[in-house]
Amino acid sequence: MIFERRFLLGALVVAILFPLLGWSEYVIHVGVLIMFAIMLATGFNLIVGYVGEFSLGHTAFLGIGAYTAALLSSSLGMPIYFNIVAAAVIAAIAGLFIGAVTLRLRGPFFVIVTLCFAEVLRIVANNWVSVTNGPMGIAGIVKPEWMAQQSALQQKVDFYYIGLALVVICVYFAYRFVYSFLGRAVVTIRENRFVAQSVGIWPYYYSLLAFVVASAMAGVAGAFYAHYVSYVGPEVFGFPFMISMIIMVLLGGKGTLLGPVIGPVIVVLLEEYLRDFKDLRFSIFGLVIIVVVLFLPQGLMGFVAARREQYARK
Amino acid sequence: MDFLLQLLANGLVNGTFYALSALGLTLIFGLMRVVNFAHGELYMVGGLIGWALTELLGANFFLALLIVVIATGAAGYLIDRWLIERVRNQGPETGILLTIGISIFLTNTALLIVGTVPHKVLSPFANKPLFLGPVVVTQSRLSIVAICAVLMIAVHLLIKHTTLGRAMRATVQDAMAASLVGIRTERIHGFTFALGTALASAAGSLLGSIYVTQPTIGGLVSLKAFVVVILGGLGSFAGAIIGGLLLGVTEALWGGYFATGYVDAIGFALVIVMLLVRPYGLFSVKSERA
Numbered sequence: 001m002i003f004e005r006r007f008l009l010g011a012l013v014v015a016i017l018f019p020l021l022g023w024s025e026y027v028i029h030v031g032v033l034i035m036f037a038i039m040l041a042t043g044f045n046l047i048v049g050y051v052g053e054f055s056l057g058h059t060a061f062l063g064i065g066a067y068t069a070a071l072l073s074s075s076l077g078m079p080i081y082f083n084i085v086a087a088a089v090i091a092a093i094a095g096l097f098i099g100a101v102t103l104r105l106r107g108p109f110f111v112i113v114t115l116c117f118a119e120v121l122r123i124v125a126n127n128w129v130s131v132t133n134g135p136m137g138i139a140g141i142v143k144p145e146w147m148a149q150q151s152a153l154q155q156k157v158d159f160y161y162i163g164l165a166l167v168v169i170c171v172y173f174a175y176r177f178v179y180s181f182l183g184r185a186v187v188t189i190r191e192n193r194f195v196a197q198s199v200g201i202w203p204y205y206y207s208l209l210a211f212v213v214a215s216a217m218a219g220v221a222g223a224f225y226a227h228y229v230s231y232v233g234p235e236v237f238g239f240p241f242m243i244s245m246i247i248m249v250l251l252g253g254k255g256t257l258l259g260p261v262i263g264p265v266i267v268v269l270l271e272e273y274l275r276d277f278k279d280l281r282f283s284i285f286g287l288v289i290i291v292v293v294l295f296l297p298q299g300l301m302g303f304v305a306a307r308r309e310q311y312a313r314k
Numbered sequence: 315m316d317f318l319l320q321l322l323a324n325g326l327v328n329g330t331f332y333a334l335s336a337l338g339l340t341l342i343f344g345l346m347r348v349v350n351f352a353h354g355e356l357y358m359v360g361g362l363i364g365w366a367l368t369e370l371l372g373a374n375f376f377l378a379l380l381i382v383v384i385a386t387g388a389a390g391y392l393i394d395r396w397l398i399e400r401v402r403n404q405g406p407e408t409g410i411l412l413t414i415g416i417s418i419f420l421t422n423t424a425l426l427i428v429g430t431v432p433h434k435v436l437s438p439f440a441n442k443p444l445f446l447g448p449v450v451v452t453q454s455r456l457s458i459v460a461i462c463a464v465l466m467i468a469v470h471l472l473i474k475h476t477t478l479g480r481a482m483r484a485t486v487q488d489a490m491a492a493s494l495v496g497i498r499t500e501r502i503h504g505f506t507f508a509l510g511t512a513l514a515s516a517a518g519s520l521l522g523s524i525y526v527t528q529p530t531i532g533g534l535v536s537l538k539a540f541v542v543v544i545l546g547g548l549g550s551f552a553g554a555i556i557g558g559l560l561l562g563v564t565e566a567l568w569g570g571y572f573a574t575g576y577v578d579a580i581g582f583a584l585v586i587v588m589l590l591v592r593p594y595g596l597f598s599v600k601s602e603r604a
Contacts, residue, residue, distance in 0.1 A: 054407040101589065107406050108349040108548060112540045113589055116582040119537060123582075127575040239533060243418065250411060279426055286419025293412045294400055 001179065003308075004257050008171065011261060015164055019157045028156040030272055035163030036225055037264030040241075041248040042170045043217030048246075049255035050183060051207045052190030053106065056242055057114030060098065060121050061091040061215040063237040065222025067125065070138040070232040080144050084166070084223045091219020092212050099211035103204055122237035137233025141226055159228050166224055170217050175257060177213060186210050190255075244271075247285065251292055253299025262300060316448040321570040322563060323449045327459055329562025331521055333555045334462045335535055336542035337469065338513035344549030345473075345486045345506045348398060348409045352417040353514050354536030359420060360386055360515020361435065361527030362428060368436040375437045375523070382519045383512045390511025394504040402503070417532060424529035437523035458520055465516065469509070470551060482506050541581035545588055547596055556596060560584070 019028060040062065047055050065087035072078040072086055102113050125132045132138065147155045177183050188196040189203045196203055226232045244267060252263025270288075274281035296303055339353045350356075360382050367378035393416065401408040439454035473479035484492040485502045493499045518527065518535075542561055546553025561581050569577045588596075 048407075054410060101586065105589065108343065108410075109544070109589075111349065111406075111410060112544055113585060115537070115540070116544075116585050120579050120582045120586075123576065123579040127573075127579075243414070246411065246414065279422065282422035283419055283426065286415050286417070286422060289415030289418065290397065290412060293408055293415060294397070297401075297404070297408060 004175075007258055008175075008261070012164075012168065015167075019160055025153045025156055028153065028160055030268060031160050032156060032163055032228060034265055034268045035160065035167050036221055036228070037244070037248060037268055038167045038261055039163075039170050039217055039221035039224065040245050041252070041260035041264050042167075042174050043214040043221070044245045045249045045254055045256075045260040046174060046177065046210045046214040046217075048249055049253075049259070050178065050186045050190060051210045052255075053103070053207065054111050055102075055114040055211075056111050057098070057102075057116070057118035058214070058218055058245060059237050059239070059241045060114075060118040061095055061218035062222040062225075062241060063118075063121055063125065063234075064094050065091045065219030066226040066232045066236045067132060067138070067222075068219070069223035069226040070141050071131070073141045073227070074138055077142070080162075080223075080227050083227070084220055087219040087223035088216040089219075091222070092216040094219075095212045095215025096208070099208045099215070103207050103211060118237050118242070122234050125234040125237060132234070135234060137231055139231045141230040141232070143227065143230065163224060163228075166220055170220065171257070171261065173213065173217070177210070178257060182206065182209060187255075243285075247289060247292075249299075250289070251296075251299055253301030253303070253305075256299070256301040256305070259299050259301040266300075317570065319447075319449050321566045323446075323451060325563030325566030326559060327451060327455050327562070328566060329559035330459045330462050331517075331524075331558075332538060332542050332561050333558025334465065335514070335517040335521065336539040336546075336554045336558055337466065337551075338510040338517065339536075339539045340543045340546070340549055340551065340554040341469070341473075341513060342507060342510035343543070344551070345482050346503060346510075347406070347486065348507075349406060349413070349548075350510065351410055351413040351536060352420060352532075353413075353510075353539055354532035354534065355417040355420040355424075356386065356390070356511050356514035356532075357518035357521075357535045358424060358527060358529060358532040360518030361522035361531075362424060362433065362518075362529070363515070364435040364519025364522050365433040365527060369433070375435070378435070379516060379519055383516050386515035387508040387512035390508040391504045393511070394507035395500070398507065399500065399503065417536070421529055421532055428529060430528060430530070432526035432528040433522075434526050435519050435522035439523070454524060458524060461520060465513075466555065469513065472509075473551070478502075478505060538581065541585050544585050545581075545596065553596055 018031060040058075044055070044058050047053060047058070068087040068090045069083040072083045073080075078086070098114070098117050102110055102117070105113060126135055128134070143155065144158075147158055150158070185196070185201045185206045188199070188201055189206060193203055222236065225236070248263035248267045249260050250263070251266060252259030252261065271281070274284060277284065292299070298306070335357060338356070339350055342348055342350045342353075363382050363385065364378050367373040367381060368375055373381070397412060397416070398409065401412055437454060439457040442453045443450050444453055444456060473482065481492070481497045481502050482505070484495075484497060485499045485506075489499045492502075538561070542557040543549075543554055544557070545560055546555070546557030561584065564584060565577050565580050568580050
């Protein structure tokens, strides 16, 4: 716990100082992508790592958040702060609804049904042309006013700090969640559902709570993404986002707080680095997943934790 | 009335195809407790090999089908023994992740090799329409339906009435007891996965002669197969067939009388409704609740 807190604070200092080193626009852009990915991974980890159910439909909430922000911004001209909060609330409500239906199931049933929900939303976004503009998506989401006069680099730096602030909020929430009775209850459910019930933990209720928090985080990430890219299309519900979320959490280490912070950094950098290999990189990604599952089942942080325990015993 | 009959016929034909493409998935879950997310990609591989053999090498359709079944069956056996075996008994999600990794690898490697152009398997069946009373069905579709039926019966007999099938069922019921009576459970797992893989790719090359196959089709096939097996009950053989027919007919009716844009959403809507009414499908093998 102390290690985690120190690590997170250290990482925060590094992240704050990072843009001051005079990087190019591209490097800052990668930084923004990392911030976006950490938000997503942190939320997703609450479900996969703590509740211990494997959701394949987390993009549903990413997409709902992104569309909420896009619609509020393009049709009502709402500012970014309002949109992010609204996206979080709407995604949380959707999470409450979808979670209430899906969390009655477990194992493979839960996996497939969450996937179904994301897929239904993608089809709706594709076909409900009058609201979502169909496959064309919603373009021209306005950037905040104060950015109008700034250079492209400065705009990216601003987005970087907005993203960092949101990441801090998300990780702080996750931290408080994990180290409260809620987090411990959820971990008990993950480890042994029957024991949890026998000591008075209601699995459905606590799982649902974690699910709603995770949905809200994905909604925030979606709104941030919508404003940064200033375009939202049905592909935000698509499976590629889900795959990168899975790889990030898995590689970093599910069920740890640091995993979803480290995982996205590695994955986003790797993704940018592998750009040279063009199409081959996705094949490599598939192999990376296979190798991680086989040889690093607990992820990097799980590996580190096991090593630390070994040292402590010596 | 004729329109309704035609829609029903279309639905039943499509439903049979859905059932066939979901069979491998339900088999692997029912007999191994592995949710195979690479199912659609195995289907795609079968379709592409079928295309390469018939179109590029000019092989006979049935010979190509036989080669596909043997080649992918062998590949499936190796995938199980080399990869899935290592994560057995580690809970469902490691298996899911592993097969997702395999599916990403297969899709993108196939994309690298054959590109994005859709391909079609050459079949000996003519695309001639047949008139059965008021209903029109093409000859090729009807022939494929017949082959589907034969395949399903063959697999059913294999599982229920052969030593290998009995060993497969014993292994999933109690692996420990099975190995005590001399069943080599590891090999049996390998054979089960090989059977599922061969079925998926056989479906791919059969249906590849009617629809087109392209590397990115796997995701869609997997999704439809999931819908079918959830409707019928994961792991149930009869359930996959009923689920497939149900999905085919519902889609056909919806597409005929209402909007065509949302046809793909119907299956998912059915699944969600099913979930509220009967959480583990029509013919669930085992209901788990806590």
